[in-house]
Amino acid sequence: MRNIIILITLLLITSLSFGQRKYFADRYFEEFAYKKSAELYESIYNKGDSTAFVLSRIGDSYYNNSDYVNAEKWYSKLLINHKEEVAPEYVFKYSQALKSNGKVSESDNWMIKFQDVADADSRPKALQSNKNYFVEYTNKSTTYLNVNNITVNTEYSDFGGFIYDNELYFASTKPYIEGKKERLYRWNNQPFLNIYKAEQKPINEAKVLDVESSERITDVNSKYHESNVIFTKDGNTMYFTRDNYNGRKLIKDKKRTTHLKIYKAEKVNDKWTNIKELPFNSNDYSMGHPALNEDETILYFVSDMPNGYGLTDIYKVSVANHQEYGVPENLGASINTEGREMFPFVDKNNTLYFSSNGHLGLGALDVFESKEVNNKFSDPVNLGIPINSPLDDFAFVINKDLSNGYFSSNREGGKGDDDIYSFIISICKENIEGKVTNKETAEIIVNANVNLVDESGKIIATQKSKEDGSYAFGEVSCETKFTVVGSKENYRSDQKEITTLVEDQKTLEVDLQLEPLIKDAPVATTEVEEALPQIVIRPIYFDFDKYNIREDAKYELEHIVDVMKNNPSMVIKIESHTDSRATKTYNRYLSDNRAKSTRDYLITRGIDKSRIESAIGYGEDRLLNNCNDTNSRNCSEAEHQKNRRSYFYIVKGGNNVQVTEQ
Numbered sequence: 001m002r003n004i005i006i007l008i009t010l011l012l013i014t015s016l017s018f019g020q021r022k023y024f025a026d027r028y029f030e031e032f033a034y035k036k037s038a039e040l041y042e043s044i045y046n047k048g049d050s051t052a053f054v055l056s057r058i059g060d061s062y063y064n065n066s067d068y069v070n071a072e073k074w075y076s077k078l079l080i081n082h083k084e085e086v087a088p089e090y091v092f093k094y095s096q097a098l099k100s101n102g103k104v105s106e107s108d109n110w111m112i113k114f115q116d117v118a119d120a121d122s123r124p125k126a127l128q129s130n131k132n133y134f135v136e137y138t139n140k141s142t143t144y145l146n147v148n149n150i151t152v153n154t155e156y157s158d159f160g161g162f163i164y165d166n167e168l169y170f171a172s173t174k175p176y177i178e179g180k181k182e183r184l185y186r187w188n189n190q191p192f193l194n195i196y197k198a199e200q201k202p203i204n205e206a207k208v209l210d211v212e213s214s215e216r217i218t219d220v221n222s223k224y225h226e227s228n229v230i231f232t233k234d235g236n237t238m239y240f241t242r243d244n245y246n247g248r249k250l251i252k253d254k255k256r257t258t259h260l261k262i263y264k265a266e267k268v269n270d271k272w273t274n275i276k277e278l279p280f281n282s283n284d285y286s287m288g289h290p291a292l293n294e295d296e297t298i299l300y301f302v303s304d305m306p307n308g309y310g311l312t313d314i315y316k317v318s319v320a321n322h323q324e325y326g327v328p329e330n331l332g333a334s335i336n337t338e339g340r341e342m343f344p345f346v347d348k349n350n351t352l353y354f355s356s357n358g359h360l361g362l363g364a365l366d367v368f369e370s371k372e373v374n375n376k377f378s379d380p381v382n383l384g385i386p387i388n389s390p391l392d393d394f395a396f397v398i399n400k401d402l403s404n405g406y407f408s409s410n411r412e413g414g415k416g417d418d419d420i421y422s423f424i425i426s427i428c429k430e431n432i433e434g435k436v437t438n439k440e441t442a443e444i445i446v447n448a449n450v451n452l453v454d455e456s457g458k459i460i461a462t463q464k465s466k467e468d469g470s471y472a473f474g475e476v477s478c479e480t481k482f483t484v485v486g487s488k489e490n491y492r493s494d495q496k497e498i499t500t501l502v503e504d505q506k507t508l509e510v511d512l513q514l515e516p517l518i519k520d521a522p523v524a525t526t527e528v529e530e531a532l533p534q535i536v537i538r539p540i541y542f543d544f545d546k547y548n549i550r551e552d553a554k555y556e557l558e559h560i561v562d563v564m565k566n567n568p569s570m571v572i573k574i575e576s577h578t579d580s581r582a583t584k585t586y587n588r589y590l591s592d593n594r595a596k597s598t599r600d601y602l603i604t605r606g607i608d609k610s611r612i613e614s615a616i617g618y619g620e621d622r623l624l625n626n627c628n629d630t631n632s633r634n635c636s637e638a639e640h641q642k643n644r645r646s647y648f649y650i651v652k653g654g655n656n657v658q659v660t661e662q
Helices: 002-030 034-046 052-063 068-081 089-100 104-117 122-129 133-137 551-566 584-604 637-643
Strands: 144-149 158-164 167-172 194-200 211-216 226-231 237-243 260-268 271-277 287-292 298-303 313-320 341-346 352-356 366-370 393-398 404-409 419-425 429-438 449-453 459-464 470-477 480-487 494-500 507-509 512-516 571-577 612-617 645-652
Touching: 002 034, 002 052, 034 052, 052 068, 052 089, 068 089, 089 104, 104 122, 104 551, 133 551, 158 226, 158 393, 158 404, 167 211, 167 226, 226 287, 237 287, 298 341, 313 341, 341 393, 352 393, 366 393, 429 480, 449 470, 449 637, 459 470, 480 512, 480 637, 494 512, 551 584, 571 584, 584 612, 584 645
Parallel strands: 158 419, 194 226, 260 287, 287 341, 429 507, 429 512, 571 612
Antiparallel strands: 144 419, 158 167, 167 194, 194 211, 226 237, 237 260, 260 271, 287 298, 298 313, 341 352, 352 366, 393 404, 404 419, 429 470, 449 459, 449 480, 480 494, 571 645
């Protein structure tokens, strides 16, 4: 009997312990303490509870802390084991986590599945209308240059920005008193946010923008969160975001949640005082991220108030003398989605910049722009790289002259949690124009192909020569190197390398001369290729003199991953090739590294190394055209690009595989 009593007691203690663990996990999650909730829910899972509720809570805990590697892991378990039970939103979250982890093709496949279960949702429809978005968005912008992780970033969270009187105002969780133990915010186990300012340095010779050491704004900072500060043009009114705090305690709603509010402060005798919350705030939902239009008649902000389009939407409200405010109005479905729209900013031309994870992007939050036309905002445009990345990119701001600015990101390679990055804007624009003629007769050539190629070898614009032989490319960024390539059947191509350097020069004249071909040039070959079936994908490009796998190459390689995962017995071999520029020995070395980088990427994506028979680089030994050492200077960039390629041959298995170029 005694043993039975002991056993019952132990079972009761275990049951109570398990129940308490779940109670505290739920409570931590509801209080946004996601690091702690993830730890407790995982311990519950390890005790045998693999219900949809527990798996979703673990995934959400990581997702809400931007830990997309772990979010992917747990959402995968959720969808495999409880596909019929979970809400469609988890398909979207899983897709977002995959993309943030570089698995773009797999992410897109899940987004298409998301449309099957959420037919009315706007997010998957955007993918259907632009399936080549990833290549487009990773085509590096020539507008935003010299992205720089600024000096004042720390190991903590530093983000946001507003430029006023040559100073950058931002928020940070860094401890403001060295060595003092501070209250920690449960969400991320960091101190609460405070507002800081830092003086901008003059832009250096390398044209990099940076700031000096920072100073905390003591007048408005409390013991809780303050962030997202902005100023009126006269500098006498400040708007900022703060926890719902009345100076004595935090105010909570019926669910014990403290929301955010927008506050206003006035400058009196160089002190910020008369701090008041705006009249349209609520104790039941959040308001934050204020932004003013050029004439300061409209205040934009973010809210999760009821009847919006998504998790958070952007709203606007009329302002009169910063004393009277109208009724908040949602910006509508062209801007807001079922996801999150955040961090609005409006430049002097009333162009709206904001961050979103609902519009089609490169990963988590991306920065978008929308121009105001006839009091309506145009469809948002993704700014692409280098502003956007696979992770969160947000809080984009530009100075009054539209010559430089800042944004925030938790991308890889930063100093801490979130970091602030500066950039320079190329405001100089030039036109490139010229004529295409016959090199021997000087006669004009009509319908010749004229390509504008950037430094990486990408064709960024294409024209056909007109009846007078002319072509034109408009508004090309200054201080950029390009190659203009002219070509036509039965002519030898011509190319001119140019640099758009002169800011006061509006047009660059670049004439092209094509030499008639008398007969077909011989093709250089060294041996006959084996008669093996080949998996065909778009070309995989490498940066000049490098062999790392770029983001656009990863996108294409996902096709290989999908084929191999669907055909587990298939074995392939990889061959990589270069053009003829540089020495034969170096090209063999470079191409071999490219082949092995490609192999290693496939292995990281779950392909067993035994299924890749070989990965060999052949350098310039197997050119596809006459662009050998003798003729190299006469070949266009496009002709050289043909030789910089990778092949994937099926050695065995996969007999029914039919892969065509997409």
